[in-house]
Amino acid sequence: MTDANALNQASCPRVVVLSLASDFGCQIQITNFPELLAMVGTIDLSYWQLATSADMPDSYDVAVIEGAVTLDEHVRLLQQVRKTAGVVIAIGACAVTGGVPGLVGTGDLDTARDLVYGEDATIVKQHRLVPAPVSSVIEVDYRVPGCPIDPAEFSALLQQALLGARERLDRTPLCAACQTIENPCFWLRGKACLGLVTRTGCGALCLSRDRACTGCRGIAADANLESARRYLREGGFDVKAFDKALEVYNTYEVNEVARS
Amino acid sequence: MFFKIIDKESIVDLYAGLAAEYDEVTGPKTSPKDPRYVKFGKIRDASQLRLDYKTSIVPPKKYFLAADERLMRYDRTTGEVYDTEPPLQTRALIGVHPCDINAILMLDDIFLNEFEDPYYKVYRENTFIVGVSCMPSPTCTCNSFGADEVHRGFDLFLSDLGDRWFVSVRSVKAAAIVDRYLDAREVTADDTRAFQERTKRFKKALPKRMDLDQLPLLYDAKYDYPLWEDIGKDCLSCGACSVVCPCCYCFDVRDTLSADGRVGKRHRVWDSCLASEFAEVAHNHNFRPKAADRVRYRFYHKFVGNFTRNGKMLCVGCGRCTTACKAFIDPQRIVKALESEDTPASAGTRKGGGAQ
Numbered sequence: 304m305t306d307a308n309a310l311n312q313a314s315c316p317r318v319v320v321l322s323l324a325s326d327f328g329c330q331i332q333i334t335n336f337p338e339l340l341a342m343v344g345t346i347d348l349s350y351w352q353l354a355t356s357a358d359m360p361d362s363y364d365v366a367v368i369e370g371a372v373t374l375d376e377h378v379r380l381l382q383q384v385r386k387t388a389g390v391v392i393a394i395g396a397c398a399v400t401g402g403v404p405g406l407v408g409t410g411d412l413d414t415a416r417d418l419v420y421g422e423d424a425t426i427v428k429q430h431r432l433v434p435a436p437v438s439s440v441i442e443v444d445y446r447v448p449g450c451p452i453d454p455a456e457f458s459a460l461l462q463q464a465l466l467g468a469r470e471r472l473d474r475t476p477l478c479a480a481c482q483t484i485e486n487p488c489f490w491l492r493g494k495a496c497l498g499l500v501t502r503t504g505c506g507a508l509c510l511s512r513d514r515a516c517t518g519c520r521g522i523a524a525d526a527n528l529e530s531a532r533r534y535l536r537e538g539g540f541d542v543k544a545f546d547k548a549l550e551v552y553n554t555y556e557v558n559e560v561a562r563s
Numbered sequence: 564m565f566f567k568i569i570d571k572e573s574i575v576d577l578y579a580g581l582a583a584e585y586d587e588v589t590g591p592k593t594s595p596k597d598p599r600y601v602k603f604g605k606i607r608d609a610s611q612l613r614l615d616y617k618t619s620i621v622p623p624k625k626y627f628l629a630a631d632e633r634l635m636r637y638d639r640t641t642g643e644v645y646d647t648e649p650p651l652q653t654r655a656l657i658g659v660h661p662c663d664i665n666a667i668l669m670l671d672d673i674f675l676n677e678f679e680d681p682y683y684k685v686y687r688e689n690t691f692i693v694g695v696s697c698m699p700s701p702t703c704t705c706n707s708f709g710a711d712e713v714h715r716g717f718d719l720f721l722s723d724l725g726d727r728w729f730v731s732v733r734s735v736k737a738a739a740i741v742d743r744y745l746d747a748r749e750v751t752a753d754d755t756r757a758f759q760e761r762t763k764r765f766k767k768a769l770p771k772r773m774d775l776d777q778l779p780l781l782y783d784a785k786y787d788y789p790l791w792e793d794i795g796k797d798c799l800s801c802g803a804c805s806v807v808c809p810c811c812y813c814f815d816v817r818d819t820l821s822a823d824g825r826v827g828k829r830h831r832v833w834d835s836c837l838a839s840e841f842a843e844v845a846h847n848h849n850f851r852p853k854a855a856d857r858v859r860y861r862f863y864h865k866f867v868g869n870f871t872r873n874g875k876m877l878c879v880g881c882g883r884c885t886t887a888c889k890a891f892i893d894p895q896r897i898v899k900a901l902e903s904e905d906t907p908a909s910a911g912t913r914k915g916g917g918a919q
Contacts, residue, residue, distance in 0.1 A: 338822035345823050455822070462824040475838045479802035482887060483630050483833060485620040487600040490889060499799060499889060513596050525800035525839050527854065527890075533797070534889040 316364040316465060319350040321384075323370030323377045324404045324434065327353055328451045329395035330369055336454030342461070365390045365464065368437050371397040371404040375430035378440050385441040390464050393437040394457060396450035400521040401555030403450070404434040408554045435555055445470045448502060450519035450552065456504070473504040474524040477516055481507035489515045490538070495545055499534075500526035518552045528560075565738075567730045567747035568754050574721075574728070577693070578609035580744025581655035585691060589626065590657035591616040606657065614658050614721070617700045618883060622663050622809035623656055627670060627686045633830045634682075634816070640825050649685035657693040662703075662879040664694050664717050665710040666809030672873060673812055691736060694720035696761070699768045702882025704895060707773040710879035711766075722758060729758045773898050775876070779867045781901045786859070788907055790900045795855020797890035802835030804892070807883035810865070811835070836861050862897045 320330060330353040333339060350359045366388035372378060385391060396402035407415045416427050437443055445464050447457045463471070477498035482488070484507060489496035498507070498516035502523040509516055522528070535542045550557060569577070581588050587605060591613045594600035601616040603623050636645045659667075667687075674683035694717040705711040713720070719740070720731040730747065732738050741747050805811040815834040820827040834841060837857045842850040851857045865877040878894050885893040 336822075342822055458822040459820060462820045462822070465824065466820075474840055475835070476799060476801040478799070478887075478889075479806045479833075479835055479838075482620065482803045482806040485594065485600075485602040487594050487597040487620065488887070491886065492597060492599075499801065523800075525854075527797075527799045530797045530799050530890050534799075534891075 315345070315347045317347045317349040317360070317362070318365040318367060318461075319359055319363045319388075320348070320367045321350070321352045321359065321369070321380075323368065323380075323398065323437070324373040325370030325395065325397040325402070327369070329397075330354075332451040332454055333457060336458065338458060339454070342458060345465070346461070361387070363388055365392065365461075367392045367394055367461075368398050369393075369395050371401050371434040372437060372440055373404055373432055373434045374428060375432065378432070381437060381441045390444050391437075391441065392445045392447065392460065392464060393443045394447040394452050396448060396519050396521070396552050397434075398437045399446045399448045400553055401434045401436045402519075402552055405552070405554040406434075406550060408433045408558055409550055433555075433558075439555070446472055448472070448520040449505060453505065453508075472524075473502050475503050476523045476526050477501050477503045477505070477507055477510075477520075479503065480505075481510050484511060486510045486513075490534075490540075495535075495540060495548065497545075497548060499531050500528055500549070502526075518549055520552075522549070522553050522556050564731055564733050566750045567732060567741060567745070568724075568750055569728050569730055569745050569747050571726055571728065573745055573747075574612065574614070575609040576744050576746065577740070578606065578612065578657070580740050581657065581691065581693075583744075584653075584740065585655040586652045588655045588657065590614075590693075591619055594620070603656075603658075612657060614695050615723075616658070617697070618660075618702075618881065618886075620883075621807055622666060622881065622883065623659050624663075624666065624670060624809050624812070626654060626656055626690060627667065627683050628674070628812055628814070628833075629682070629686075631830055631832045632682055633828050635829050636826065637829070638826050639820075649682045651685070651689065653689045653691075654686075655691040655693065658695045659692055659717065660697045660881075661694065661713040662705045662710045662881040663809050664692065664713045665705075665708075666879045666881070667692075668716045669810050669869075669875060669877060669879070670812055671716075672875070691740075692717045692719075694731075696720075696722040696765070698765060699770070700882060702885040704770060704773065704880030704882065706766075706769045706880070707775060708876055708878050708880045710881075711769060722761060724754065724757045724761060727754070729754060729761075773895070775866075775898065778876075778898060778901065779870050782863060782867045785901055785905065785907075786863075788905045790903070790905050791855045791859045794858050794892055794896070794900060795853060797892060798837060798854040798858045799888075799890050800837050800839065800854050800857070801889075802837045803887040803889075804884040805835035805837065805861075806833060807887045809879060809881055809883070810877040813841075836864070858892060862894070865894075866897070 349363050366384045393399050397404055412431055416424050420427055445460055447460050480503045481498055486507060494515055496515035497518035498510060500522055501516050501518045502520040505520055532542050535545055589603055590606045591601045592604050592611045593613055594602050600620055601613050602620050606612055633647045635647050674680040694713060718734040718737040722729040732741055813834045813836060814831040816831045818827055818829050851860055869875060869877045
């Protein structure tokens with residue numbers, strides 16, 4: 304749980320940024336954000352995997368985690384992090400939904416390994432796991448979804464975390480935000496768009512550039528997949544293609560739903 | 564109110580006059596992303612106006628209740644609070660359909676009555692409204708809600724008579740605009756006849772009126788009927804209906820901090836009662852946890868809640884939700900569902916877990 308009191312007492316909370324399986328894109332995204340400089344002085348960036356070569360310190364207040372859980376060692380690391388940090392923040396699609404690495408979960412791990420690495424398959428580490436979000440292993444206090452994350456959303460959330468505010472992750476699909484900025488609806492124009500079931504909060508960024516939603520923020524908690532598929536069927540859209548597109552960022556959750 | 568006739572081309576003069584008198588002129592224009600869609604936006608040249616438009620994605624309510632309005636700024640280091648005064652910019656809003664003007668009158672009742680909203684009030688007072696006539700689309704049900712006609716809520720109204728506009732002048736400000744900028748002539752008997760014919764054509768093109776006399780009573784009587792579960796199963800909880808509804812006015816108030824956390828702003832943003840957060844309170848208690856509860860609530864507010872308060876239903880039949888909803892939930896469906904044969908749910912089903 305968030306230890307807000309401990310954080311308030313620490314004048315300059317020590318923050319570590321670490322990665323599991325990912326392309327480090329969200330960490331790079333943070334560096335792309337000029338306002339990051341404004342945070343200097345309000346936090347002590349004790350460890351940043353992308354930018355430092357030092358070892359992770361033994362003690363810190365906030366852990367920012369990027370990437371999906373794909374190895375046994377990730378599980379051990381996360382358990383250690385949870386014991387140490389007062390606050391755990393998962394950033395990016397990989398850490399929040401399993402993201403693109405999660406796609407492996409659509410089939411068999413060894414088949415996927417052989418397909419990707421061929422003769423070099425032996426270099427692939429042992430003890431691999433079906434890629435999963437951080438929250439499947441430890442309790443996560445805050446999540447910043449998206450591929451990549453929006454640095455402004457991240458910094459705003461970090462401030463909320465430091466204040467001990469409750470996580471306020473959007474639950475509804477994207478359509479309301481997309482209609483608010485008056486994008487002509489993709490579905491009405493005969494094109495598939497995952498915004499119908501994808502968590503809002505990005506300000507319909509892709510749609511405003513006339514690109515359909517690919518679902519990177521994860522399936523919205525309030526989403527109604529069954530009704531969405533009914534709409535597709537009645538409208539003559541390809542339901543299988545919709546489900547396939549949904550897998551790109553949401554395989555873990557789709558599989559979870561199928562299992563339950 | 565008095566009436567004048569202007570040529571079709573005089574819309575250029577009207578635009579020029581309004582552009583001279585007001586800080587900003589807005590109206591229906593083609594969406595840059597797809598010419599089949601229209602949205603209200605800033606007009607820089609009269610040729611941008613699409614006065615023959617069918618509907619806009621979002622109604623003109625956005626000019627009175629902004630989608631995101633800052634209410635105050637604050638400095639956490641000093642504890643100072645700076646109220647945000649409503650902007651004093653004046654605006655001419657051209658091309659508002661009768662349904663949408665009726666919707667603005669509904670919003671007036673919400674925001675200028677018992678609890679006066681300072682932002683809404685200033686926007687409303689600083690906006691010159693030019694209405695425009697329309698012909699019904701297949702999604703229109705304005706006549707069922709008495710919103711096909713409009714007698715107030717505008718400064719100027721343009722009725723399309725083919726080669727000329729029949730101009731209704733309602734306000735002093737509008738009379739001044741007509742006097743100063745328009746080459747308007749008196750109305751002849753021919754013009755009046757043409758106006759009557761246009762009105763007849765419009766009325767004839769409207770769909771059959773829904774009988775809503777019993778709706779509020781029926782709603783209460785069938786409040787616990789299974790029909791709500793059925794409709795709830797379809798709802799996508801996306802809230803697009805609330806965004807495009809000219810009568811939906813709910814908002815959320817949020818605090819947003821700067822990156823360094825030193826300063827922040829409090830702002831209000833459009834909200835929808837179909838979102839699960841909407842009725843969630845302390846300790847995560849939710850008054851309407853299920854989509855079925857929320858859909859029932861949304862239309863209850865429109866058809867019963869507001870009706871018992873002031874005799875008006877919060878719907879003008881503009882048809883935007885019919886287009887926006889991918890779950891085919893709209894007022895027509897609700898009315899039909901309430902009128903259909905149905906039986907009350909057993910107490911067991913409603914309480915959950917007690918079904919046989």
